[in-house]
Amino acid sequence: MIEQHLKGYPSTFIELFEPPGEGRPAITSIEIPIIQRDFAQGRPDDEASGIRERFLDAIVRACVSDAEMALDFVYGDVKAGVLRPLDGQQRLTTLFLLHWYVASRANALDPAAAWLRFSYATRPTARDFCESLAENPYPGGPASPRAWVTDQPWYLYPWRQDPTISSMLVMLDALHERFVADAPDFSDVWARLEKRSDRAVWFLFLPVADMEYGEDLYIKMNSRGKPLTPFEVFKADLEGMLKPVLSGSDCPVIGHTHDRYEHLAMSIDGDWADVLWEYEKADDSDYVVDDEFMRYLTFIIDICEWRDGQPDRRWRDKAASREWPIEERARLAFADENNANADRNRDFFFHAFDTWSGVDPAAEFSSLFTAGGSGDGPLPLLVSASPDLFGSCISSYGQEFSLAETLMLFAVLLSRQSDGLEPPARDQRLRTLRNLAESAFIDRKRMSEYVGTVERLMLQGTLENAQGFNAEWTADEVEKWKVADAHPEVVPALHKLEDLSVIRGRLFAFELDPETLPTRANVFELVAHPSVRDSLGAALLTKADYSREVGWNGTRRQLGSSTKDDSWRDLFTTGSRASVARTRIPLMELLDDVHQRMEATGGSADDGLVAIRREWLADRESRRHFDWRYYFVRYAGARSAVGEGYFHNNGYDESRGGFSYGRLRMLHGGSYNAYFSDALLRAAWVEGNLGAVAREPKWWHRDDPGMAIAQSSVEIRCLNDSFEIVVPDDNEDIAMRASAALATFPGADGERVHIEQAPVNGALVDREDRVQRCIQLVHHLYQANL
Template sequence: MKGYPTTFLGLFDPPTSDRPAITQIEIPIIQRDYAQGRKDDEATLIRDRFLDALIAAARSDEGMGLDFIYGELRSGVLRPLDGQQRLTTLFLMHWYIASRAQTLDSNAAWLCFSYATRPTARSFTAALATHPYPGESQTPSEWITDQPWYLYPWRQDPTIASMLVILDAIHIRFAGRDDEFTAIWQRLERRPTESSPGAIWFLFLPVEDMEYGEDLYIKMNSRGKPLTPFEVFKADVETIIKEADPARYRHLAESIDGAWTDVLWSYEKLYGGDKTVDDEFMRYLTFIVEICEWRDGAPERRWRDKDSRQLLPLEERARLALADPGNGYAERNRDFFFHAFDTWVGTDPAEVFNGLFAVGKTRNDSLPLFSSTSDLLGACLTRYGSEFSAQETLLLFAVLLARQAGETLTTGDVQRRLRSLRNITAAFLDRDRYMSDYVASTERLILQGVFDGMAGFRDYWVTDESLKWRWMDQHPEVIPAIHELEDNLLMRGRIQAIDLQPEMLSTRARAFDEVSERTLRDLFGATLLTKGDYSRDVKWGGKVRQLGSSQKDDSWMDLLTTGKREDLAFIRDPLMALLDDYSARRSSGSAEGKETLDAIRSEWLAERESRSYFDWRYYLSRYEGARSSVGDGYFHNKTYDQTLGGFSYRHLRILYGGSYVSRFSDALLRAAWVEGGLRDVVEEPNWFREDDPGLRLKGSAVEIHCMEDGFRVDVPHERPDVSATVRSVLDQFAATGDGLVPVQQSFNGIRQVDSEDRIQLCVRLVRMLVAD
């Protein structure tokens, strides 16, 4: 579809080329009421800015472009499908200026402007054509509504009411300028030339196929109605670029309503939104402006002042980023602004991103992302500012940088650097404090391929990325294994917990992929305990420890990825031992993963049982009820001491949150509750803010407390009737006078260790108490 640059008056000129002739403009029924004169705050703000720009252009030689205006053209009648609001404002402004310049000719072609939406609006515009405003002391609205030709029904027409507001607003802006109207009208009469498009110009697109026109109406109006924040921002950006980079202004004016809209419209159709791309434009533009701010290293430009900490309007932030004379990076930012849109023109962005990234495991060269989509552009257009993560922001920026660098980067360079960026950003990023550092480090990594000076990111992750690069350069045969480990959901790019021995790496990677599968998560944690105490010191002087949760990935990520490589021996040594044992059994024809893990665990448990050695690792490995299934895998034990073998028996608590403010359980009592199937007769050992809770029998309220050397049975004061029964049971367990049922123990040279299974003892005790 061919476009013709023209002005409002020029629309009605006899065509000198292949442009069809226009004899009348009629706003069609499908259009809404004229809305630029509404009196709400948003409309007032947008109207003021639009009129200021129009009148500034009319009073100077700078000119102003209004983008595309198009519509169906039949028998000389133009029915606008896009641009009715702008055309109506231009009609009113031309009528006002022609009236004041005393050049209003009722026979002028441009006065053939009417509305099909309402008969009242149609008759009103016809009346204006024959009644010039004399410019007396009355405002236009006062003068018009006081005329005998002003009809009473017109008072109820919202379009006419809006027109009157616009005329008054125009009148206010020309106050005291009576001597300028002739010169202004002469400027408006100038037609576009190759050197000058006109004072106020636009590109006219005639549509002769109505079915195509209706489809185009939906698409082109995906830019949104004029009374939107995007329209205001778009006009401001055009002004900003025109002043700062005139050579690119025409490209911007043509692209923002053309090729750029096409790119965003493809996503609007895909996601089935509101049939506009205003929101998509604003989200992407916000992304671009914020990237420029972070890249400049001057994020304070985002704020109005340091005291109020209020955001400046986006258009002002765009001016500071793209055109501020004091910003030495403005030209670079303009390059990035244009590139961020132009790079997707003529492409399928989703296809590009799906070639770079994938969601979940992949067997091709695509880099798995730990998010819901691989199409970062689509995610930015729909979620930026709300649920678009800092990692996604940096990865999208990185892709744009790589595309802007072009052939200076090889495909291998881009893939390797994007992978490392994914790895070091796959964790909490402090967007408010360090985003400028993150952006600078991202640019350094993508364009230069170096890790030196990577500010913002955790040093030990960056150091490990550098180590992996050197390792892969020295041992290229391990690259697939390293990538397999990095792509695991529990590692998320950070493999400090894996020994990088090249001869073992491939088998360990395969083994880890199998044993870390979600359905095996609980068994994996239980079996890992057979290779050692892999608990992580979380807080409280080492008294709160973390083990892997069967339900929560985060607990495993904490264990496997938090800290320097040299600090992760506590889990690396047991993990490597388990993976090697697992691999050896699988290579010798062992059964599938679950059976292999079960065999490792069962053999270890049997060995402990054969020598009557029941420490905390035995109990947590054997009994599911003693392990953490919810929360972050936190355990608390007041007397945990690694030199004495780790956890003791008393007050070994599963924390469902991070402390006793959340709910918690006694791990060993809960093991007995689950193992014995005691739900019907015993309350679940799950408490909240209690100092020393016990296992409470539902019928008698008798409580059983786990002690270091046995179980203490307490009879509540209000139940003296059960004391004799309880005493008779305790006698059968050789209990002491204070109700302690002892557990057989032996000294291992360091501390007392159970030599009988206290969980089974507790189950027998409960059943006898309930039975009696």
């Protein structure tokens, strides 16, 4: 037995090199054996960084306080005074660097000290680097250890390619950052590291000097000449925990004669590994499938916890964000006698792997989904980069694999597990789930509810008692089911609309009238194209004020942007079927109008939008009715082509026509801190091509800004009934010249230029085009040398 050869001795790094005693062997040097891997604790990846940060925090705390740090076991083969560690390489390397750094800073580095005889047999470069460190103390100063070392004449160019050296330099800088932050007396720290009692940092040393070959212990404990991967540890534990509940049970996979436990043992290194191996070959990756296994297993265990209604079962200590190890989570899901769903969870675990044996998962998913697109054929996934959800899961679950994709993959697995689910029903249910999940914010805290809804949808074909998803959305899906069942001829139109990026499955903005739906769907696909999006926004305003309140105590409203899909998506899909009526009614009227014009003239949808806009503007101009809608319809500069596509006004009053003219601001973002423009001043700046004479009316954190004439900084501000002229403070000359210039401009009165207005339905409406008047005013001031 291996245990017969092991006796432990508490030790610090320096104590390892003390004279032998009480059975402890003499150690004169440490050499990391060639069977070991490179020093890895200095790697820059997230996992290594997280481990390193916690590890060094504890070590430095022990060095500068009365705390202690126990580093568990270090064991190795000792021959002729040379310790070759079989476990503990990473910790010993870190301790060597810690002692070198502290001794250097304490002016206590003695190149002859025994503890400096530390080297690597894995690479000559690493061995030479350690020898050079022992001879050259770090002096401190502004340069970090890494910067100082790499600037020394003894630092050789080939060392830059050694991963162990690179990791050592990262570790030194990480130590340096912590000690600099604590600013200790390094003489005191060194004295603490030298202590033989009340040790600061120590470990239990297990020498195995009486074994013929030390590597035997390493191989016996690790099964091969390198550390076990997390998956290999998990696999051994999984087989052990499942054996009592699987042995003797029938294997559910057709064609297998062994029991379920034997099937697990054979498949986990056989058929299941082969499926993952095909992805490794295709990706030209590291040709190790362990990480892929662990990601998929984590997905399966997550699903089981959510199905069990136990999403918090993963936490050992939720307040401290400490999860149970994956082995314990697997036991609780698959083998806990107190879990009434353990049988179901085991079935799902086996199915989730077995279902891909002997098939090409990528081909299976390509028959179901496509990334983007619309129309007949595979269902478009509107927010996924790849239709192969299995491939995406094994490569990025827990990182970039979204919760919506998690639900879709679960749905596919359920459909493959259900014997009676025919493709038409499966495809309809997957489409419904896509409509619900891809356009929603999925809250991880509610995944148990989503998963339950998905299970009922896929296996029972119902959305009754749907949880997690918005009730209005699920009601919309049920309504579409009814229409499709009663009028199957409209299904292509429904699908066409659902697949558009500005809709993403939700049809609140459409009347589900089977008589008109196909035609309207065809026209909408044309007018919603990004190339005519600006014309759509202008033409839709001719039908009605379709703006939507979006917060800020009623002072922030939304219109569609010419470039942002999400502004239109919000208008078309946010809220409920009832609340979207404000957009739906004018939209249906517009689509019918465009269709009639296309039928009558043979023109394009864009031609129809342009004609609708032109005729509406002509009518307004003939009646001299210039309200805010007129300005937005006529002038592209007043319509949002940037940012969020939102407009803000302190005086919006629907009963008085909507927006007033003063302080009508176009937001370039969705927060108070965003840039903004005065929409009507910007319309004048764009329409009049005023960039050469006036600054763009775009501001940040100004209360009442105006468009400034470039030469004089005289500002023109837009008020409800006029334009106000504001001159720079304390500039009497400009004030006098501005006053003289205004005296000759039509409508001027003191510092204001009034706009002719008339009362309409309780509100004053412009009787002249103020945008054109503003353009004239800018040119007038510019010609007056202002």
